[in-house]
Amino acid sequence: TQLLEQSPQFLSIQEGENLTVYCNSSSVFSSLQWYRQEPGEGPVLLVTVVTGGEVKKLKRLTFQFGDARKDSSLHITAAQPGDTGLYLCAGAYNQGGKLIFGQGTELSVKP
Amino acid sequence: EAGVTQFPSHSVIEKGQTVTLRCDPISGHDNLYWYRRVMGKEIKFLLHFVKESKQDESGMPNNRFLAERTGGTYSTLKVQPAELEDSGVYFCASSQEQGAIQETQYFGPGTRLLVL
Numbered sequence A: 001t002q003l004l005e006q007s008p009q010f011l012s013i014q015e016g017e018n019l020t021v022y023c024n025s026s027s028v029f030s031s032l033q034w035y036r037q038e039p040g041e042g043p044v045l046l047v048t049v050v051t052g053g054e055v056k057k058l059k060r061l062t063f064q065f066g067d068a069r070k071d072s073s074l075h076i077t078a079a080q081p082g083d084t085g086l087y088l089c090a091g092a093y094n095q096g097g098k099l100i101f102g103q104g105t106e107l108s109v110k111p
Numbered sequence B: 001e002a003g004v005t006q007f008p009s010h011s012v013i014e015k016g017q018t019v020t021l022r023c024d025p026i027s028g029h030d031n032l033y034w035y036r037r038v039m040g041k042e043i044k045f046l047l048h049f050v051k052e053s054k055q056d057e058s059g060m061p062n063n064r065f066l067a068e069r070t071g072g073t074y075s076t077l078k079v080q081p082a083e084l085e086d087s088g089v090y091f092c093a094s095s096q097e098q099g100a101i102q103e104t105q106y107f108g109p110g111t112r113l114l115v116l
Helices: none
Strands: A005-007 A010-014 A019-024 A031-037 A044-049 A055-058 A061-065 A071-076 A085-092 A105-110 B005-007 B010-013 B019-024 B031-037 B044-050 B053-056 B065-068 B075-079 B088-095 B111-115
Touching: A010 A019, A019 A085, A019 A105, A031 A071, A044 A055, A044 A061, A071 A085, B005 B088, B010 B019, B019 B088, B019 B111, B031 B075, B044 B065
Parallel strands: A010 A105, B010 B111
Antiparallel strands: A005 A019, A019 A071, A031 A044, A031 A085, A055 A061, A061 A071, A085 A105, B005 B019, B019 B075, B031 B044, B031 B088, B044 B053, B065 B075, B088 B111
């Protein structure tokens, strides 16, 4: 049973386009994190959202936590080839402790 | 400050053999986590140490897997005997303070295990 559904799994777009990645669950999380992973490396934390309805921005990346804390989205504006990589969402039920990961979104931005 | 390191980076073994993976967390981090990603699946939690104690081992797949963290520093994860389905990437992560709403887990580069 997949506790955190992430979509799409693969996304190939042209430079300058916008995109949104979604993470959905039937469970309520105390926090949700977004990671980016490069080949041969481990996931690197981008942002943590903890409050329902919270929106955080990191340059061209906008992260949103759903009001009910069951879902989240990552929106990238004007994607660049440097944004290419694997994006992962992960939820935590408690303050700290194990993370529940989505399947990941493999993003390819072509120049 | 050195990040989380894992050894080896790659391991290829035959079914039935034993493999031991090592993780060195960031110095001073009490929390150490093991995760695994098998082909085509999401990263899944295996277990969590707080210092030398196992806080949560609910993700350990079976008794062929043994994790230790003697002295509360580095950790080892031993698979004995290895099976084909154990192939995947094993990640270690460490964090400084559990209980913080924004606890940050720092991940190592992973060990890629292939069981033939």
